[in-house]
Amino acid sequence: MNNTSTDSTSGLLAGKVAFITGAGRGIGAAAARLFAREGAEVLLAARTEEQLKAVTEEVRAAGGTADYVVCDLADAAGVRAAVDRAVDLYGRLDIAFNNGATIQRPGPMDQLPEAEFDHVCTVNLKSVWVAMVAEVAAIRATAGSGAIVNNSSVGSLRGNPELPVYGATKRAVNSLTESAAVTYGPEGIRVNAIAPGGTLTEMIRTWEAESPGVLDRIKAQTPLRRTADPDEIAEAAAWLLSDRSSFVTGTVLRVDGGARA
Numbered sequence: 335m336n337n338t339s340t341d342s343t344s345g346l347l348a349g350k351v352a353f354i355t356g357a358g359r360g361i362g363a364a365a366a367r368l369f370a371r372e373g374a375e376v377l378l379a380a381r382t383e384e385q386l387k388a389v390t391e392e393v394r395a396a397g398g399t400a401d402y403v404v405c406d407l408a409d410a411a412g413v414r415a416a417v418d419r420a421v422d423l424y425g426r427l428d429i430a431f432n433n434g435a436t437i438q439r440p441g442p443m444d445q446l447p448e449a450e451f452d453h454v455c456t457v458n459l460k461s462v463w464v465a466m467v468a469e470v471a472a473i474r475a476t477a478g479s480g481a482i483v484n485n486s487s488v489g490s491l492r493g494n495p496e497l498p499v500y501g502a503t504k505r506a507v508n509s510l511t512e513s514a515a516v517t518y519g520p521e522g523i524r525v526n527a528i529a530p531g532g533t534l535t536e537m538i539r540t541w542e543a544e545s546p547g548v549l550d551r552i553k554a555q556t557p558l559r560r561t562a563d564p565d566e567i568a569e570a571a572a573w574l575l576s577d578r579s580s581f582v583t584g585t586v587l588r589v590d591g592g593a594r595a
């Protein structure tokens with residue numbers, strides 16, 4: 335799975351310029367490494383510069399093309415500037431993975447402070463809208479056609495009493511994904527979402543730290559009886575962003591080890 339050689343001429347994403355949010359660690363970092371191995375030039379975005387720098391250097395050391403931009407998804411102007419940076423750097427934008435998001439503190443909805451509700455909505459939902467609008471404009475102005483993948487969650491697909499606002503923002507992302515697919519399909523811009531199940535990253539470790547036992551519960555409810563490696567989630571995003579999925583748009587693809595089957 336961790337093949338480290340880079341192929342910029344014949345990979346799945348050869349010749350494409352990719353913008354990836356939340357790329358400093360977890361699924362986004364795995365996506366940055368994978369997309370670059372598959373031939374894309376990648377621009378990584380997140381808030382923590384040391385993490386972005388480390389992943390960028392790793393990609394470059396493996397022979398790939400990467401750069402990063404520090405950006406807070408809660409800052410709409412910053413998100414637009416980050417998307418534009420891809421065009422400034424590489425001259426075009428073909429594909430985007432809107433992956434960055436925050437978890438809420440777990441617990442019933444009556445326990446969540448109003449300010450945290452607003453923050454989760456801004457980072458997990460509004461930023462996806464802001465990014466998609468900027469990405470569509472950049473794709474239209476440069477590559478002409480392209481593809482966008484939004485990172486949702488299986489937690490969006492039914493009631494989510496432990497992470498109710500997180501789940502609501504992700505279900506709204508599914509809706510925005512479908513609407514964008516319908517709106518931009520006629521001009522050759524495909525828009526899909528992935529809905530990962532439990533994946534071993536800092537996000538789920540934070541949840542486990544606050545709700546001990548959640549990881550074992552997730553594994554028990556997953557037919558494959560394990561969590562995902564971030565690479566396995568990145569693979570689904572890569573396929574949806576590649577020309578190999580050329581007739582797929584408006585879908586929310588579960589990548590969940592069968593958890594919602």
Ligand SMILES: NC(=O)c1ccc[n+]([C@@H]2O[C@H](COP(=O)([O-])OP(=O)(O)OC[C@H]3O[C@@H](n4cnc5c(N)ncnc54)[C@H](OP(=O)(O)O)[C@@H]3O)[C@@H](O)[C@H]2O)c1
Pocket residue numbers: 355356357358359360361362379380381382383385405406407408433434435436457485486487488489529530531532533534535536537538
């Ligand atoms: N792990 C799972 O089990 C799971 C399951 C379903 C869906 N997902 C989804 O997968 C995606 C990636 O999550 P992950 O599991 O890889 O989590 P992670 O390891 O915590 O990574 C999250 C990334 O998003 C960035 N981010 C968070 N808040 C941000 C903000 N305000 N502005 C800019 N960047 C921000 C983080 O960087 P900074 O903190 O440096 O900004 C980091 O790079 C998310 O959309 C998540 O909802 C995860």
